[in-house]
Structures are given as structure tokens and as C-alpha cells.
Amino acid sequence: MEDKYADLLQRCANRDQFAFKQLYEEASPKLLSLCLRLLQDKQLAEDVLQEGFIKIWDKADTYAQGKGKGMTWMATVVRNKALDKLRSLKTKPAETEIQYEGLEFASADLTPESLEDLSQDMQGLMACLKTLKPVQRECILLSYYYGHTHQELSDRLGKPLGTVKAWIRRGLEDLRPCLT
Amino acid sequence: MSNIKRYQNPEVFEQLAIEYAVGALQGRAKKRFEVLMETHFYLKATTEAYQQKFAHLVELLPDEKPSNQVWKNLESHIQATATASVSETKENRWSALFSKKSFGLMASVFIVSMVLIFNPMTGSPVAYTAVLESSSTHDPMAVTRISQADMSLSIEMMKDTKVPDGMQLALWCHPKNGGRPMMMGTISASGKTVIKIDKAEWRNFKKVGLLAISLEHKDDHVDVKHIGGPKGKILLKGVLSSEYGV
Numbered sequence: 001m002e003d004k005y006a007d008l009l010q011r012c013a014n015r016d017q018f019a020f021k022q023l024y025e026e027a028s029p030k031l032l033s034l035c036l037r038l039l040q041d042k043q044l045a046e047d048v049l050q051e052g053f054i055k056i057w058d059k060a061d062t063y064a065q066g067k068g069k070g071m072t073w074m075a076t077v078v079r080n081k082a083l084d085k086l087r088s089l090k091t092k093p094a095e096t097e098i099q100y101e102g103l104e105f106a107s108a109d110l111t112p113e114s115l116e117d118l119s120q121d122m123q124g125l126m127a128c129l130k131t132l133k134p135v136q137r138e139c140i141l142l143s144y145y146y147g148h149t150h151q152e153l154s155d156r157l158g159k160p161l162g163t164v165k166a167w168i169r170r171g172l173e174d175l176r177p178c179l180t
Numbered sequence: 181m182s183n184i185k186r187y188q189n190p191e192v193f194e195q196l197a198i199e200y201a202v203g204a205l206q207g208r209a210k211k212r213f214e215v216l217m218e219t220h221f222y223l224k225a226t227t228e229a230y231q232q233k234f235a236h237l238v239e240l241l242p243d244e245k246p247s248n249q250v251w252k253n254l255e256s257h258i259q260a261t262a263t264a265s266v267s268e269t270k271e272n273r274w275s276a277l278f279s280k281k282s283f284g285l286m287a288s289v290f291i292v293s294m295v296l297i298f299n300p301m302t303g304s305p306v307a308y309t310a311v312l313e314s315s316s317t318h319d320p321m322a323v324t325r326i327s328q329a330d331m332s333l334s335i336e337m338m339k340d341t342k343v344p345d346g347m348q349l350a351l352w353c354h355p356k357n358g359g360r361p362m363m364m365g366t367i368s369a370s371g372k373t374v375i376k377i378d379k380a381e382w383r384n385f386k387k388v389g390l391l392a393i394s395l396e397h398k399d400d401h402v403d404v405k406h407i408g409g410p411k412g413k414i415l416l417k418g419v420l421s422s423e424y425g426v
């Protein structure tokens with residue numbers, strides 16, 4: 001299947017600024033959404049998005065299609081930037097007027113129309129996640145989207161720390177064979 | 181079991197890699213894993229493979245439009261870097277032609293130009309890597325790194341491959357633009373194999389697009405540097421990526 005992001009990245013590697021603008025316009029809304037959930041602060045999220053796109057522009061020539069889809073490569077670059085930023089802050093930013101929380105958008109019961117918009121890879125990942133217990137799936141998705149620590153998950157779900165750790169470890173153990 | 185032996189066990193390192201990729205590895209365990217990833221590229225490759233799989237989760241997120249200022253800043257950045265690189269070139273030429281030390285500078289420019297022309301390594305990547313996947317199941321099975329610093333190709337099998345008696349595994353380089361593949365050598369079915377390369381072979385990797393491992397009969401006399409192409413079944417293959425020094 002054609003990967004429009006991969007084509008745009010290839011053009012960015014050749015210093016095509018129009019391709020970079022198109023790439024930004026198409027990919028930035030999803031990537032900002034990820035930054036907002038991890039950082040919980042609009043200004044910080046936009047700063048990280050900007051740093052992420054500078055890296056994407058600078059390193060576009062290192063992207064190889066064999067390494068995965070263009071969007072997943074960019075999401076990994078931007079998420080790593082956001083995690084670095086989170087790590088550099090002593091505490092997570094104070095809660096703002098806009099709350100980015102919950103997993104409604106990642107409901108396991110998406111409508112058939114919504115499923116059609118997803119890539120085959122994402123549909124495969126969803127099928128794997130559906131095989132987990134709901135609590136395991138919830139902990140894994142909260143870790144990915146919000147960067148929650150085990151302790152934060154324990155506080156948020158009102159469950160003992162050991163229980164949360166076991167849910168995640170066993171959930172990922174069960175997920176591995178499905179993903180490979 | 182020593183620490184490093186422990187991390188060579190796929191059951192252990194795959195679990196750590198998936199935990200790291202999803203963000204569930206924390207504290208000292210996370211820092212220890214990051215240090216190990218820097219030196220053991222199979223850990224890094226496995227982790228990156230899981231990061232790519234989880235990155236599809238962004239598809240589910242609702243769109244959030246960034247403020248216009250973000251694009252303005254990005255536009256300024258890329259234009260500034262483009263201008264800087266052009267003006268740097270112009271400035272160098274100007275200085276070389278008109279400064280009081282023009283002779284010395286021109287001599288320097290001449291020397292640098294000669295190095296640029298005659299040093300075949302200039303502008304080249306510092307290493308190449310490839311994750312080789314099973315041709316049938318698409319599981320990552322081996323990681324290859326070709327390093328200019330060591331002038332060697334190392335291939336590490338992440339999972340053992342069954343090789344019947346009388347058979348051996350051969351590693352092939354397939355040119356980007358087609359043509360006959362070249363054999364790099366035979367490799368072990370488990371653990372790590374290191375093959376020394378010379379300067380000409382290093383240069384040739386620029387033209388290589390894909391690495392593949394085939395199963396060959398030992399008595400077929402498939403010698404190193406054989407260019408006839410694999411006779412046996414291709415078991416693993418992977419696209420070669422370049423790494424540039426920063």
C-alpha cells in the first residue's frame with residue numbers, strides 16, 4: 001500500500017521545503033495530540049512538536065522505508081522527544097484548564113466506519129490488544145499515550161502498585177506472540 | 181547467569197524491549213537498559229521494532245491543530261539553515277580569494293579539495309545496519325551492522341536458525357539497482373559472526389540495498405566473493421540503512 005508520508009520524507013531528504021510543509025500539515029495534528037497527552041501542557045507540547053519536526057527535517061535522509069511506515073517513524077521521533085522533555089522536568093506540568101485524559105478515542109469497540117480509516121497494521125494491533133484483559137489493555141494504553149509511571153497508574157486506578165506492575169508485565173507477555 | 185548473558189536471552193530482552201517501547205520500563209531498570217542498548221545493537225533494533233509497532237496507536241488520536249506560530253518557527257529555522265549553508269560557502273570563497281592570507285587560504289582550499297576529491301570516504305555513512313526478517317513469518321531474526329570504525333561486518337542471530345546437516349548459511353549483498361548479488365561469507369546459525377571487510381568492500385556497501393541469508397549445500401562450493409547468486413532458499417532478508425556521524 002502507498003505510504004504518502006514515506007514519499008514526503010524522501011522528498012524532505014532532498015531538501016524539498018514544499019514537501020516538508022505538506023508533511024507538517026498532514027501529520028502535525030496527530031503528533032500534537034500525542035504530545036498534549038504526554039505533557040499535559042499546550043505550550044510545552046507545541047515546543048516539543050517543533051523540536052520533533054526539526055529533527056524530522058534534519059534526519060529525513062536516515063529514514064528508510066524498510067524500517068516502517070513514515071508516520072510511525074515520525075511518531076517515534078516525536079514521542080521520544082516528549083519523553084525526554086518529561087524526564088527533564090522535575091515534576092509533570094501542573095494541570096491546565098484543558099484536560100487530556102481518558103481513553104475514549106481508543107475504545108476497543110470502534111464502529112466499522114472508524115475501523116475503515118485505520119491502517120492494516122493498526123487494525124492488527126487493535127486485534128492483538130483486544131485479546132488482553134480490559135485492565136491490562138487500559139494500563140498499557142495509558143503508559144503509551146500518557147507516559148504514566150506505575151505509581152501514577154496505581155494512584156489513578158486505585159489499585160496496589162504490585163497489581164498494576166503485574167497487569168502490565170503479563171499483558172505485554174501475552175501481547176508479544178500476537179505482535180510478531 | 182551474568183547480566184550480559186541474561187540480556188542475550190530472547191525471552192528476557194524481548195520482554196524488556198517491549199516494556200521500554202510502551203513506556204512501562206522505569207527507574208534504574210530503564211537506565212540500565214538504555215546503557216545496554218548503546219552497546220548491543222540487537223537490543224536497540226528489537227526495541228525500535230516494537231516502538232514502530234506501538235507507534236500505530238497515534239492513528240486513534242483525535243486531531244489537535246497546532247497554533248500558526250509553530251509552522252512560522254519551523255519555516256524560519258529551515259530557511260535560516262539553508263541561508264547559513266549558502267553564505268558559509270560564499271564567505272569561504274571570498275576569504276580565500278581576497279584576504280591578506282589569501283595564498284595560505286588558497287593552499288588550504290586546494291588541500292581540502294584534494295582530500296574531498298581523493299578521499300573516497302568523504303560524505304559516506306559511518307555504518308550500515310539491517311534487521312533481517314524471516315521470509316516466511318516476517319519475524320526479526322538477525323541484526324547486521326557494517327562499521328567503518330572496525331572495518332567489519334557483524335551479524336548477530338537473535339533466534340537460532342535450524343540448519344540441516346550438510347548445509348550452511350550464506351550472506352548475500354543485493355545491489356540497489358539490480359544485478360547479481362555478491363556473497364559476503366558463510367555465517368553461524370546462532371550467536372555472532374564477524375567478517376572483516378576491506379576498503380573496497382566498504383565503499384561497495386553504498387550500492388547495496390538488501391542483505392539476504394540463504395541456505396546452501398556445503399558441497400556446492402559457494403566460495404566467498406562468489407557472484408553467481410544464491411542457489412538455495414532465501415531464509416532471511418532485510419533492507420540496509422545508512423548511519424551518519426553527527
